[in-house]
Amino acid sequence: MQAEIIAVGTEILLGQITNTNSTYIAQGLAELGIDSYYQTVVGDNPQRLSAVIEIAAQRNDLVILTGGLGPTKDDLTKQTLAQYLNVALVESPSAMQKITAWFATNGKTMTANNRLQALYPDGAVPLTNHNGMAVGAFYQSVDSADFLLLPGPPRELTMMFDTEAKPKLAAAYGRQAQIYSRVMRFYGISESELVTKLQPLIDGQTKVTIAPYAKTNEVTLRLSAQAVTERVAKTMIDTVDQQIKACVGTFFYGYGDDNSLVTTVIKQMIAAKLSLTAAESLTAGLFQSTIGSVSGVSAIFPGGFVTYANEAKHQLVNVPQAIIDTDGVVSKTTAQAMAVGAKKQLNTAVGVSFTGVAGPGTLEGQVAGTVWIGLAYRNQPVVAHQYHFAGNRQQIRERSVMAGLDLLRHALNADMDLKK
Amino acid sequence: MQAEIIAVGTEILLGQITNTNSTYIAQGLAELGIDSYYQTVVGDNPQRLSAVIEIAAQRNDLVILTGGLGPTKDDLTKQTLAQYLNVALVESPSAMQKITAWFATNGKTMTANNRLQALYPDGAVPLTNHNGMAVGAFYQSVDSADFLLLPGPPRELTMMFDTEAKPKLAAAYGRQAQIYSRVMRFYGISESELVTKLQPLIDGQTKVTIAPYAKTNEVTLRLSAQAVTERVAKTMIDTVDQQIKACVGTFFYGYGDDNSLVTTVIKQMIAAKLSLTAAESLTAGLFQSTIGSVSGVSAIFPGGFVTYANEAKHQLVNVPQAIIDTDGVVSKTTAQAMAVGAKKQLNTAVGVSFTGVAGPGTLEGQVAGTVWIGLAYRNQPVVAHQYHFAGNRQQIRERSVMAGLDLLRHALNADMDLKK
Numbered sequence: 001m002q003a004e005i006i007a008v009g010t011e012i013l014l015g016q017i018t019n020t021n022s023t024y025i026a027q028g029l030a031e032l033g034i035d036s037y038y039q040t041v042v043g044d045n046p047q048r049l050s051a052v053i054e055i056a057a058q059r060n061d062l063v064i065l066t067g068g069l070g071p072t073k074d075d076l077t078k079q080t081l082a083q084y085l086n087v088a089l090v091e092s093p094s095a096m097q098k099i100t101a102w103f104a105t106n107g108k109t110m111t112a113n114n115r116l117q118a119l120y121p122d123g124a125v126p127l128t129n130h131n132g133m134a135v136g137a138f139y140q141s142v143d144s145a146d147f148l149l150l151p152g153p154p155r156e157l158t159m160m161f162d163t164e165a166k167p168k169l170a171a172a173y174g175r176q177a178q179i180y181s182r183v184m185r186f187y188g189i190s191e192s193e194l195v196t197k198l199q200p201l202i203d204g205q206t207k208v209t210i211a212p213y214a215k216t217n218e219v220t221l222r223l224s225a226q227a228v229t230e231r232v233a234k235t236m237i238d239t240v241d242q243q244i245k246a247c248v249g250t251f252f253y254g255y256g257d258d259n260s261l262v263t264t265v266i267k268q269m270i271a272a273k274l275s276l277t278a279a280e281s282l283t284a285g286l287f288q289s290t291i292g293s294v295s296g297v298s299a300i301f302p303g304g305f306v307t308y309a310n311e312a313k314h315q316l317v318n319v320p321q322a323i324i325d326t327d328g329v330v331s332k333t334t335a336q337a338m339a340v341g342a343k344k345q346l347n348t349a350v351g352v353s354f355t356g357v358a359g360p361g362t363l364e365g366q367v368a369g370t371v372w373i374g375l376a377y378r379n380q381p382v383v384a385h386q387y388h389f390a391g392n393r394q395q396i397r398e399r400s401v402m403a404g405l406d407l408l409r410h411a412l413n414a415d416m417d418l419k420k
Numbered sequence: 421m422q423a424e425i426i427a428v429g430t431e432i433l434l435g436q437i438t439n440t441n442s443t444y445i446a447q448g449l450a451e452l453g454i455d456s457y458y459q460t461v462v463g464d465n466p467q468r469l470s471a472v473i474e475i476a477a478q479r480n481d482l483v484i485l486t487g488g489l490g491p492t493k494d495d496l497t498k499q500t501l502a503q504y505l506n507v508a509l510v511e512s513p514s515a516m517q518k519i520t521a522w523f524a525t526n527g528k529t530m531t532a533n534n535r536l537q538a539l540y541p542d543g544a545v546p547l548t549n550h551n552g553m554a555v556g557a558f559y560q561s562v563d564s565a566d567f568l569l570l571p572g573p574p575r576e577l578t579m580m581f582d583t584e585a586k587p588k589l590a591a592a593y594g595r596q597a598q599i600y601s602r603v604m605r606f607y608g609i610s611e612s613e614l615v616t617k618l619q620p621l622i623d624g625q626t627k628v629t630i631a632p633y634a635k636t637n638e639v640t641l642r643l644s645a646q647a648v649t650e651r652v653a654k655t656m657i658d659t660v661d662q663q664i665k666a667c668v669g670t671f672f673y674g675y676g677d678d679n680s681l682v683t684t685v686i687k688q689m690i691a692a693k694l695s696l697t698a699a700e701s702l703t704a705g706l707f708q709s710t711i712g713s714v715s716g717v718s719a720i721f722p723g724g725f726v727t728y729a730n731e732a733k734h735q736l737v738n739v740p741q742a743i744i745d746t747d748g749v750v751s752k753t754t755a756q757a758m759a760v761g762a763k764k765q766l767n768t769a770v771g772v773s774f775t776g777v778a779g780p781g782t783l784e785g786q787v788a789g790t791v792w793i794g795l796a797y798r799n800q801p802v803v804a805h806q807y808h809f810a811g812n813r814q815q816i817r818e819r820s821v822m823a824g825l826d827l828l829r830h831a832l833n834a835d836m837d838l839k840k
Contacts (some may be wrong), residue, residue: 011633015447016642018440026435036433037468041442041459048457055475071612072632105808111616153634154744271485284712285705292704293814295780303732305725306708310722312766322652338528346732360715377535394713 001173002035004056008067008077009152010043021066021157025150028161031179032169033226034062044074046083053084057145062169067152069134071113078137078149082121085139085147087121092126095135102133120149132156138168146172180233181224184244187261187406189251191219197248201240208240217402218261253409261405266294274349274378277304278404279317279342281329281355282371284308287401300366302346307338313355315335317341328364329355332372336386339374350411351376353384354403357391368393371400379410421593422455424476428497429572430463430489440485441577445570447579453646454482454598464494466503468476473504477565482589482754487572489554491533498557502541505559505567509539511524512546515555522553524558536772540569552576558588566592600653601644604664607681607742607826609671611639612638617668621660628660637822638681673829681825686714694769694798698824699737699762701749701775702791704728709822722766727758733775737761748784749775752792755804759794770831773804778813788813791820797831 006021012019022039025358029036038059042052049068056063068077082089095118103110120126120137128134137149148165150157186194191214195202198221202210209224223240227233245252254264269276278287285306291297305316310329313319317335327333335353343351352375359368369391374384385407387401412418425442432439442459449456458479462472469488476483488497502509515538523530524790524819540557547556549571557569566587572576606614611634615622620640622630629644643660647653665672674684689696698707705726711717725736730749733739739757747753763771772795779788789811794804805827809819832838 010631012443013446013459014450015443015445016633018438018443019459020438023432023435026433027648030434037463037465038472039433039461043457052458059471072615073619074631102658106810108610108613111612113616114612176749194628213436276518280705280709282712283709284717285700285708285723285726287723288471288629288711289703289709289817292702292706292711292726292778292817295813297572297704298728301704302729303726305736306705306712306723308712308718308724309722315766316723316725346735358712393715397709397712 001033001062002030002037002060003062003064004038004040004060005036005064005066005153006040006042006052006056007028008042008049008065010045010074012041012151013043019285020154021150021152024112024154024158025064025066026159028166031181031224032166032173033179034169034173043048044076046076046080049077049080050084052061053081057084059172060145062146062148062173064148064150066150066157067153069116069117069136073113075116078119078121081139081147081149085141085144087122090122090133091115091118092120093134094128095126099133121147121234125168127160127168129156129160130163131159136160136164138165138172139241141173146303151259179226180230181222182237182241183255183257183259183395184221184223184241184372185254185256185261186219186248186251187217187253187402189219189248190214194219194221194248194251198244201247205240206246208236210240210244217399231367235247253406261402261409262290263294265405265412266291266300268409269300269350271297272412272415272418273300275300275302275339275346276350276352277302277342277346277348278352278354279305279307279313279338280353281307281313281338282358283354283397283400286397287352287404289352290405302348305342310333313338317345318392330357330364330366330370330372331355332384332386335372335374336376336382337374339376339384340382343376349378350408352403352408354400356387356396356400358396360393369394369396371403373400373404373407375404375407375411377408378415380411421453421482422457422480423449423482423484424458424460425449425456425484425486426460426472426476427572428460428462428464428485430465430494430741432461433463440574441570441572444574444578445484445486445581448586449598452586452593454589454593464488464496466496466500469497469500470504472487473501477504480565482566482568482593484532484568484570486577489537489556489569489571491531491537491554493533497537497739498539498541501559501567501569504562505541506543510542511538512540512555513534514548515546515553519553525621541567544569545588545643547580547588549576549580550583551579556580556584558585558592560592565692600650600657601642602657603675603677603679604641604643604661604672605674605676605679605681606639606641606668606671607637607673607822609639609668610634614639614641614668614671618664621663625660628656630660630664637819650715663695671736681822681829684715685825685829685832686717686720688713688829689720689770690716691839692832692835693720694832695720695722695766696772697722697762697766697768698772698774699725699733699758700763700773701727701733701758702778703774703817703820704755706817707772707774707824710821710825722768725762726765733758737765740752750784750786750790750792751775752804752806755792755794756796756802757794759796759804760802763796769798770828772828774820774824776807776816776820778816780813789816791823793820793827794822795827795831796818797828798835798837800831
C-alpha cells in the first residue's frame with residue numbers, strides 16, 4: 001500500500017506559505033502504516049495538475065490531493081480530477097445546506113461560485129468539512145489509483161483528515177499492524193539539549209521510535225510502536241516513557257497533541273480551587289488572554305490588570321511610588337509589589353506579575369529581554385525571578401508568559417496542601 | 421526559465437520534519453524571476469531519486485536538489501546525480517581541508533565516510549558550505565537540465581543558497597524582467613466576496629496578476645507585474661490598485677506583507693496623540709496584548725482592565741450593579757458602561773470594551789459568538805455594536821479583537837478633527 005501526497009497551490013511554489021499540510025498528512029499515513037515515497041507540489045494550473053495526477057496514479061495505490069477546493073477561479077482541483085477520472089461532479093446536499101445556512105445567518109449574499117464548494121466527483125464518498133464549507137471526497141477506483149480530496153486551509157485539512165479521512169483509509173486498506181503513539185510535552189529545555197540527553201536511549205531503541213519536534217517555546221517527543229496488539233505496543237511505550245522521565249522528568253509537564261502548558265496549569269488551578277489574577281506590564285494582557293483561552297477558567301479567574309505606564313502600576317495595583325522612583329519598574333521590588341497588589345485588589349489566592357523590557361529599545365538602561373516575573377502564591381512570601389529572553393518583541397512577551405506559567409506549575413507541584 | 425525543487429529525505433515523507441527548505445528556495449527563485457511549477461519530495465532511495473530526477477529534467481531547465489549530501493549511508497544524492505549525468509565524483513581540496521581541520525581541532529577520529537562530503541560531480545562548480553562540511557555544486561549541462569546541489573540542514577542550505585548559489589544563478593540566467601509586486605490588505609470581507617466583486621477586473625487583466633490569499637481573519641491581494649523597468653511595472657500596478665480601491669476601498673486598510681490591522685490603527689492613534697484603554701471580558705486581555713505587540717504603543721496606552729467576572733466589571737470599571745442585574749453582562753448597556761468606565765478610570769481619549777460569549781457553552785441564554793463591543797471615542801456619545809462570530813472559543817475571541825480594531829479605524833477615519 002503506497003500513497004503520494006500532492007499539494008496544490010501556487011502560493012507554495014512562490015514560497016509564500018510553507019507546505020505544512022503534506023507534513024500533517026505524512027504523519028497520519030505513517031501512523032496508518034501506509035508507505036509514502038513521493039510528495040509533489042503543483043500550482044493552480046489544470047494542465048500541470050493533470051500531468052502530476054497521471055504520474056502519481058501510475059506509481060501509487062492512493063493519491064491524496066490537498067488544496068484548490070475553494071470557491072475562487074483558481075480552485076480547480078476537483079474539476080481536474082473529475083476530468084481525469086471521466087466522471088461528473090455532483091452536489092452534496094448537506095454541504096450545500098451548510099453553505100446556504102451560513103450566508104443566511106451572516107446576512108451576506110451567496111454568490112454562484114460558493115455552490116462549487118458543495119461539489120464532489122460522482123462515485124466518491126463525500127467528506128464533511130467541520131471547519132469550513134468545501135466538501136472533501138474519497139474515491140475508490142477499479143482500474144486506477146484511489147483518490148482522496150482534502151481542502152487546503154490547515155484548520156480544515158487537519159480536522160477533515162483526522163475525523164473523516166483516516167477512519168475511511170483504515171477501513172479501506174486495513175492496518176499492517178496496530179500502531180500506538182504517545183506525545184510527551186516538555187518546557188524549559190531545547191530540542192538539541194533534549195536529544196543530547198536522550199541520545200543513548202534513542203540509539204538503544206529498536207522497537208519504539210522517539211521523534212522530537214521543536215514547537216514554539218516547547219519541545220514534544222512522539223513515541224510510536226507497532227505490535228500485533230495495541231496492548232503490547234502500549235507496554236513497550238510505557239517502558240520508554242519511564243526511562244525518559246527518569247532522565248528529563250523535571251521538564252516534562254504533560255501528554256497529548258492538544259495539550260499545552262497553560263491548559264495543564266489552569267486545570268490544576270481549577271481542580272485545586274485556587275483563584276488567580278495578574279498585573280501585566282510588558283506582556284500587556286497576554287498572560288491573562290492566554291489563561292482566558294482555557295474553557296472553564298472563569299471558575300478561578302475574576303479578571304486583572306494591564307499596568308503598562310508607571311502611573312497605572314501605582315494607580316491600579318498600588319505599587320508604592322517610592323519603589324518606582326528608587327528601584328525602577330524593571331526590578332524585583334516592582335514585580336513583587338505588582339503581584340501582591342493585584343492579588344489584594346481582587347482578593348485571589350494567587351497573583352502573578354510581569355514587568356520588563358519587550359524592546360526593541362532599552363528601558364531604564366536595561367536591555368530588551370530583561371524580565372521580572374513575580375508570584376504571590378497563597379500565604380507564601382512573595383517571590384520574583386529575573387529572566388533574559390532572546391528574540392523579538394513578540395517572542396520576548398510570549399516567552400515571559402510561558403515562564404510565568406511554568407513558575408506557577410512548580411509552585412502548584414510543590415504545594416503540600418494540594419497533595420493531602 | 422523554469423526550475424523544480426527536489427527535497428531528498430525520508431524524514432519529510434514520514435512527516436517528521438516540515439519541508440521548509442523548498443519554501444526558502446522557492447522565495448529565492450521568485451526573487452530571481454525564475455518560474456517554478458513543481459516541487460517534489462523523495463526519500464533516500466537511489467532508484468526513486470533517479471526516477472524523479474529524470475522526470476524533473478524533462479520538464480525543467482534547472483533542477484535543484486536539497487538534502488542527502490552528508491556523511492551517512494543514507495546520503496546518496498550526489499552519487500545518484502553523478503550516475504544520471506554519467507560523470508565521476510571529484511574531490512574539492514578546500515572542502516577536504518576544512519573537514520580534516522575540523523577533526524584535528526576537535527580531537528576526533530575522521531572516518532572514511534566523512535571524505536564523501538568533499539566530493540562533487542566532475543564538471544560542476546563546487547559551492548562552499550559556510551555552515552557545515554558537505555560541499556554543494558552547480559552543474560550546467562549541454563544537453564539536459566542544469567543541476568544545483570544543496571545541503572539539507574536549513575542553516576547550511578540557506579547560507580549556501582544566499583551566498584553561493586543565488587549569484588551564480590543570476591549570472592547564468594540573468595533576470596527575464598523586473599518584477600514588482602505589492603500587497604493590499606483587507607478586513608471585513610471574505611476571500612470569495614472579494615474575488616466576486618473584483619472578478620471583472622481580474623478577468624480583464626493580462627499584465628498584472630491579482631492573487632488573493634485568505635489569512636486569519638483578513639484577506640490580502642498580491643498584485644504583481646513584470647516589465648522592462650521597475651518604474652513601468654509600478655505604474656501598471658498603480659492603475660490596478662486605484663481600480664481595486666474604487667470597488668472595495670471601504671475594506672482596504674493598508675499595504676505590505678508585514679502590516680496588520682493593529683499596526684495601522686495604533687500608528688494612526690500615535691500620530692493623532694489619542695490615548696487608549698480597554699475593559700475586556702470574554703477577550704480577557706487579548707485586545708490589549710494585541711495592541712501591546714506594536715512597538716511605540718506606550719506613548720498612547722497607559723494600561724487597562726480585564727473584567728472577567730461580573731464583580732470585576734463593577735469593582736474595576738464601575739459598571740452599575742443595576743445594569744448587570746437588569747440587562748445582564750452580554751448587553752449593549754454593559755458594553756457601553758465598561759468603555760466609559762475604563763476611559764474615565766485612566767483618563768484616556770478613547771475606551772474600548774468587549775463583553776460576550778466565548779463559548780463553548782451559552783451565557784445568560786445567549787449563544788457562543790454573541791459579542792458586544794463598546795466604544796467611547798473622545799467626546800462623542802458612547803456606542804456599542806452587537807456581533808455574531810462563528811468559530812471556536814479562541815476564534816471568537818480573536819475575531820472580537822479584530823472587530824474592535826476595525827471599529828476604532830472607522831472612528832479615526834471619520835474624525836474630522838484629525839483631518840485639519
